[in-house]
Amino acid sequence: MQTTLYRWPGEGAIEYAREQLAGLTRAQAADHTPRLLKELPDDKRVKRCDYCGYPWRDDSLRNTKRTCSEECKTGIKSFQRRKQRADKALLTGKTKKRTKREENYIWWLEYPFWLSEYEMLKQSWKFEKPMDAERMAYIRGNQQLYGNGNRRKKAHKPGQEDDKAARDFNRWTIRKLRG
Numbered sequence: 001m002q003t004t005l006y007r008w009p010g011e012g013a014i015e016y017a018r019e020q021l022a023g024l025t026r027a028q029a030a031d032h033t034p035r036l037l038k039e040l041p042d043d044k045r046v047k048r049c050d051y052c053g054y055p056w057r058d059d060s061l062r063n064t065k066r067t068c069s070e071e072c073k074t075g076i077k078s079f080q081r082r083k084q085r086a087d088k089a090l091l092t093g094k095t096k097k098r099t100k101r102e103e104n105y106i107w108w109l110e111y112p113f114w115l116s117e118y119e120m121l122k123q124s125w126k127f128e129k130p131m132d133a134e135r136m137a138y139i140r141g142n143q144q145l146y147g148n149g150n151r152r153k154k155a156h157k158p159g160q161e162d163d164k165a166a167r168d169f170n171r172w173t174i175r176k177l178r179g
């Protein structure tokens, strides 16, 4: 017996189920649905969607469609493409290029460590950015004023003096110059 892999039902499948269950009570429908999924009727036009796995009725002229909806068609195409890419990679022996972090950081041990100090210094700032004391005090001050979370942004009116903006700009420039 072949097991069917069900995905989210496509439009055609939903339409078919709606036709089949029309006029039934909820209990009757619940009773009827498993049978509906299990065995297909003799009707040549009713088939299983190649992608979502649910039965649907093919109303196309030549009865040659294999998926119940456009979404399922797209789904099956991207699935095939993914499979092709995977097969090709397997055959040519090409694998995804590993990042410097993956190459140099032994993260899976209890005490993770870096193989190269240079890479460690280059990478670690992205995850734990060091801040100077002034910056920390500024953040704490803002938290006391506004609470945690999103900072309240004051709209700057053009032409108006803005001490904070000037201070921010100076700090930024100094940091840039220091390198």
Ligand SMILES: [Zn+2]
Binding pocket: 009, 010, 011, 013, 049, 050, 051, 052, 053, 054, 067, 068, 069, 072
């Ligand atoms: Zn489908």
